[in-house]
Amino acid sequence: MQPIPINDPEDPRVAAYRDVRERDLAGRQGRFVAEGKVVLNVLFAARRFEAESVLVLENRLAGLAATLAAAPSDLPVYVASGAVMDAIAGFHIHRGILAIGRKRAPLSVDETLATLPARALVIALVGISNHDNMGAIFRNAAAFGADAALLDDTCCDPLYRKAIRVSVGAVLKVPFTVGGNAQDLAAGLARRGFGQIALSPNGVADIRDIPRSNRMALFLGTEGEGLPAPLLSQLQTARIAMAEGFDSLNVAAASAVALHRLRDG
Amino acid sequence: MQPIPINDPEDPRVAAYRDVRERDLAGRQGRFVAEGKVVLNVLFAARRFEAESVLVLENRLAGLAATLAAAPSDLPVYVASGAVMDAIAGFHIHRGILAIGRKRAPLSVDETLATLPARALVIALVGISNHDNMGAIFRNAAAFGADAALLDDTCCDPLYRKAIRVSVGAVLKVPFTVGGNAQDLAAGLARRGFGQIALSPNGVADIRDIPRSNRMALFLGTEGEGLPAPLLSQLQTARIAMAEGFDSLNVAAASAVALHRLRDG
Structure with a gap:
């Protein structure tokens, strides 16, 4: 897994993380925002959900190695500075760890x-x-x-x-x-x-x-x-x-x- | 009990309600902000606390009659429009009912x-x-x-x-x-x-x-x-x-x- 540096908040690869607060409204579409290491661990272990990508603060990447080892090897892991991450999300991301998740086909x-x-x-x-x-x-x-x-x-x-x-x-x-x-x-x-x-x-x-x-x-x-x-x-x-x-x-x-x-x- | 109309957000009689969010920091001094009818009922029944004053949205006053009947008759009840109330508090007071309470002498x-x-x-x-x-x-x-x-x-x-x-x-x-x-x-x-x-x-x-x-x-x-x-x-x-x-x-x-x-x- 090769981390992908993001230097421009407008980078289209991190569009899903833009204005995370607004994104909440789209929850019913089956995509969601996961925050923090504990939640990320659960997401990677979940059968009914899958991660689309991860966006991590550069100084949190090392501490996340064991967590990311459980993720599919082709999962995009974007890495940004604090200023770029906050500019993408639209507010201060305290924990420095975000992921976009997706629901697999729902059951009745x-x-x-x-x-x-x-x-x-x-x-x-x-x-x-x-x-x-x-x-x-x-x-x-x-x-x-x-x-x-x-x-x-x-x-x-x-x-x-x-x-x-x-x-x-x-x-x-x-x-x-x-x-x-x-x-x-x-x-x-x-x-x-x-x-x-x-x-x-x-x-x-x-x-x-x-x-x-x-x-x-x-x-x-x-x-x-x-x-x-x-x-x-x-x-x-x-x-x-x-x-x-x-x-x-x-x-x-x-x-x-x-x-x-x-x-x- | 005669309600006291407040038309000027800068009125010194409602100084305790100014910028309510900041006021939170003063909690240890034994004064506090109570919100809503249910909490007000508890405050008036409390033995270890007393109300200093109440600030009510004008259109909520009638619905508060039974609650206020349990308060001391000399309790100041300030009444304001929504615009004035929000200007005093510094943010929108959804429930339209605030009170300043005070701790009586604390026990060890x-x-x-x-x-x-x-x-x-x-x-x-x-x-x-x-x-x-x-x-x-x-x-x-x-x-x-x-x-x-x-x-x-x-x-x-x-x-x-x-x-x-x-x-x-x-x-x-x-x-x-x-x-x-x-x-x-x-x-x-x-x-x-x-x-x-x-x-x-x-x-x-x-x-x-x-x-x-x-x-x-x-x-x-x-x-x-x-x-x-x-x-x-x-x-x-x-x-x-x-x-x-x-x-x-x-x-x-x-x-x-x-x-x-x-x-x-």
Whole structure:
């Protein structure tokens, strides 16, 4: 692998890195911006994603040798000075490591579920529109060994730059797919034999009393509205018991508590 | 209570709201900026804090009537147009509700612990330097009924504007005090009969196997460094079991899992 020096911020070879903040808007097209060494390691190990190129600060290149050794040998590695890198990206790139990634052919909900083992834990996300929460939920899902994530059409894109960063790369690790509304996800899960739990502040059961079954899905809704009423009336519901007078848990924190309860081992 | 119209951004009566972002730096002086109706409700109910004044967007005043009814009748309530409010604050105030709060006389670690009941749960924070994490940890502490928080000298200020916002006001609800280093906190807790658990990725016990005792303190350290080695060698340590290959949990998520395990009820 021969690093390619970039001296001109307008160099067309680094066009994908131009104005990285604007690029975020293009997330749904299946391309995304990965930042930092930890995320790059996850990207190179991911089966559902591939790197298009890497852009590295010249004084970070040596420290990245082991990471880049895991990349395809024909991956373009662009190297720039701090001034050139910041001029390309449009703001200061603190960590000095960027990559453009690309989604391989996406799987449907059913295809995703079909790949899972007989014992599996899935999260189903409905209306999660905040990128910090999305990233944090994926980080928790990876930490507690969730096998896949299903997203309804109203969720934000996990491949948004900030969501990837907050997830520490977990959005590239936990297989996810976007498909339909909450009812569609529930129907798809039922067809594949998944028991389904809807987490809600008004849930009937305490999450501590929910037994783990072989195939299990946990529905998480947006903080403001919660999960849609038709879904809640259709699924078994569970709550996380809280102190009186401060009945408020961030959805990412709630996912950590619930996934820790339901995980294996 | 008679609202006071403010038409000039330079009006000296709203000097405390000028350039709110800069004001954050003054957090340690015991004054802070609270944002939004939910936080304002917590502030008015807090015993350890008091409001100095409120600055409200004119079209938000009516919706704030019930909240303001809980405030002292001599509290100055300044009312401004959106243009004037943004000019005062130095950026767009989305929610249209700001308040300046003030800490009453702070208590020492020992005074804080002395106020607690025979059965109590305390968090001890060491080196938490990220305001999002600080706010999120307090939100979890309030949700799971923690009775107090002790902070070492290297923690960031929970009264920083963003930490208050992320906590949804919990930093004004869960009593906290800053005192010394991690060893000082441990010594102070021991004197008051608190059993102490240090949460660490390499902890000896699984957090699920830690029995809840009457007086219990949970130590949480920064994500990068973790808790200091001398403290870990001195206390009982506990880990949160995670999936192999992604041994990474945000400290706020870890606090949610551990506090949910240790809480009463």
